Amino acid sequence: MINRQVDVAVIGGGPAGLSAAISAKEHGANSVVILDRNSWPGGILPQCIHDGFGVEETGESMTGPEYATKYIEMAKQENVEIMIQTMVLQFDEKQNIIAVNKNGIHTIKAKAIVLAMGCREKTRWHAMIPGDRLSGIFTAGVAQSFINLYNIMPGKNVVILGSGDVGLIMARRLRFEGANVLGVVEILPYASGLPRNVVQCLKDYDIPLFFNHTVTSIAGRERLERVKIAQVDENMVPISETEQELKCDTLLLSLGLIPENELSKNANIEIDEITGGPVVDQNFETNLGGVFACGNCLQVYDTVDMLSLDAKRVGKNAAKYTDDQKQKENGIRLLSGEGVRYVVPQRINEYGKMQLTLRADKPKDVSTLYVLFGAKEILKKRLPWVNPAIMIKIDVDISSKVLESGQSLEVKIK
Amino acid sequence: MKNFHVAIIGGGVIGSAIAWELSKYKLNVIVFEMGGDVASATSKANSGVIHSGINSPYGSLKARFCVEGNKMFQSFSEKLGFPVKWVGKYVIAKNKDETKELERLKKVGIKNGVAGLEIIDGFEVKNKEPNVSCLEALWVPTAGITLPYEMTIALAENAVINGVNFSLETRVINLKKENDSFSIETNKGTFRNDLLINAAGVNCRDIVSMIEEPEFNVYPCRGEYLVLDKNYHNLINAMIYPVPPKKQGVLGVHVTPTIEGNLLLGPSAEFIDDLADKRTTKKMMKTLMKEAKVILPNLPDNAVINAYSGIRCKLASLEDGGWADFRVEESKQTPAMINLLGIESPGLTAAPAIAKEVAKMISKHIKLETKNNFKTWKFREKRFQEMTQKEQSKMIEKDERWGRIVCRCEHVTEAEVIEALSNSLGAKTLSSVRYRCRAGMGRCKGGFCTQHIVRIMENQFNMDVNDIKLNSPFSNLFHGRTREVEDD
Amino acid sequence: MIEEKEITCIVCPIGCRILVRTDEKQIEKLDGNKCKQGIEYAINEALDPRRMLTTSVLVKDGEWPLVSVKSSQPVPKNKVFQVLKEIKMVKISAPIESGQKIINNVANTDINIVATRTVKKIMK
Incomplete structure (x- = not known):
């Protein structure tokens, strides 16, 4: 020892x-x-x-x-x-x-x-993708390490599930290395990755991006041979009439x-x-x-x-x-309200100026962000747009009075 | 052409158990397995349950071999070094009708020779299993769990050490009986042998049909499973079973703790046409969750880390009730061919007993002489993760590769991966590593360890990148190099 | 020759679709941008689109089989695959220093390809 x-x-x-x-x-x-x-x-x-x-x-x-x-x-x-x-x-x-x-x-x-x-990285089972258990299914990051560090090609005909940044970047990377990228499949109506990557990794190379689509099954004998993709309805349930088959040997998962x-x-x-x-x-x-x-x-x-x-x-x-090494009080909670997916920090135990990082729950045009102490607005800020892919940072000043109240604060985007 | 006394077709738990049993005697034995490793089909894809014997009718081979096999498990496990845990099981009744079924199961169990059966009320069950609600339950203390793939690997590797030949990635193409011996044509050449054991599992009919007209049918019945994250292992202590559904010849969706601390939900029961169709389906994933929640309402929804399916080899169709007994018999038309047909659940439990029976059948053809140098090797000692810090330090002092963790979820070391790749069967796939040392079995599903295992395969075992496979012969992981490296 | 192009602005996440009409080297018309920041981007994209190019080069006797590389300046978009083709034919011996020039004037673009990491030599 x-x-x-x-x-x-x-x-x-x-x-x-x-x-x-x-x-x-x-x-x-x-x-x-x-x-x-x-x-x-x-x-x-x-x-x-x-x-x-x-x-x-x-x-x-x-x-x-x-x-x-x-x-x-x-x-x-x-x-x-x-x-x-x-x-x-x-x-x-x-x-x-x-x-x-x-x-x-x-x-x-x-x-x-x-x-x-x-x-x-999230795996196949986070998305619960049914089908055969085969080789040829990689998370995007693992495929990236094989290509860029170990000089190993994971496959030649590739479908990418999920439009996170790693997935988008891998689409271009595979294309550069001579692979055929059949498309990027995204269950949401918008890309999870940065707009810059959508343009420079997909549009530049005419790689299709299927919004509101998901992979419904994986098939093949031993190595992946094909995947089925389908459009989803507003509840994210695949619409069976829209199902189509893509012949591929590799599926990259960029699920978050x-x-x-x-x-x-x-x-x-x-x-x-x-x-x-x-x-x-x-x-x-x-x-x-x-x-x-x-x-x-x-x-x-x-x-x-x-x-x-x-x-x-x-x-x-x-x-x-x-x-x-001073012991701190538990302090007050900072809660995610309407329009907010999460906020960090979740607890405040000192008064003064501090920075909050948060994410909206869906993309929106002009919105207003509030930090609320009961009905009182501690902070109100106009945002030209919000997008869950882009983290929001704001500075807020918490008074000793707020802290001593013991009451939670709420962050909202409306 | 090589000559053998006995050829076994199929390296599942049955074929491997027979191989090990026969390795005690002065015989030349060869096993043909079409996968890249043993336990590559149903033997790895089941509940991993050591059954007690309450579920099969009195007088059946299923009942007999199950009860006999169950009693052999403890010593098997100790000798060969694969784990068992006697967690017991509750068959729970939700209503009065179902409690009658408990009485029936108990009676059958007692008749079959199962000890310790007890019907207890729901209150008592709640004391033992706080997350389970029922009216009454049948407590089955002799039911246990094991790791079916570790058991099969332990049997097979021990057989190899005692001189049995295992030929992996070997598919039997044709069979002929010439005079008193069989000629077996495979993709790895033709072999000649005196006795033939058909332990091909779900493919048993295909093997029979190569040499005679089969008078039976196989009705493949797929069972899907879900594996939950270890974080939820303390939801139950024992296995929780429903009262078996009628008319399918199956036990129903149950919740089972696994040796490694996960929870297992399943299996479904679906009669299918293609016996190689091992897919999992969205429909069954939902059904499994729904049915498992009937017996364990607190199951979390987002904790699935894996799904798989196995194919039951049934000799009775759904229309005929799905239940048929095991058949362990020598062919009447083709003497010296021993067929093991319809070995579905409780085949894992029955394997040790079936192996003994087959040895007895062989002894009628060939005199079995015990080897003097037969030795037993423990498949595994403690894993790094199971050792005390003192033991860990000692191992690292001896070999620094014990200090290099290559699997972040299961804390598997480089030394353990190398040991797994050095197995006596010569299995060198990603799955064969996974099933031997658990690298890649955890929640990240190989996100961290795959690159390390590939590195070790390339650098220490000189494997070509194109020969690295997931499991079966054509399950290549990669498509060559990003930049082709020429030799210069 | 007058040409119209629709350009998705990447300056902010709104992603305005900016319509640009060009006449050879001149901007004729620009429409659809919600703010001024998009103008410069759209003009460049319409007249002379360029991309930073990153990939890797094969290494001999290195601790890693590849070295990551980048273009010293953005490469004209229509020359990307030509540049890649040339990079793929190159092989370099370790040791390699980050910033080291690997290819001079790649595909006659006046742009160089430089290493973005260090790769040590290993003795076999």
């Missing part, structure tokens, strides 16, 4: 973990260690070889590998320790972490823990991402059923004091830029916690 102590331990070395670790170091934490299960830091960035990273953050557009390199270099300069090929097996409410790598079992006692485990919180759940961290991530306060602290959450394990972000910016704040808060 290898024992050690650190100020801040970061679980996960993707963009969120790197950003939080660098920031923790910058804000005074003496020792910061990142624990990552892969053979490299940077998470999935090395397989995201397309560009567009960093525009919101720095104005400069980078590719995924470039963005990762920038952060890894910064981490090195700040003397952040990165342990690769290291899997965290568990942690507890006293900030004891148990991890394993080829040197043995490690017990790490940290003053603060930052959760940055990222997310995983699930924050990875198995470790958090085992440590009794409260999870928000909608975000799939921990319930946090305005400092991104979970219900376990000294345990903070950032990145895609907190909520699935649209862009790595926004994720990194939030993670920086998390790193700062974790560093602050290491010299001032």
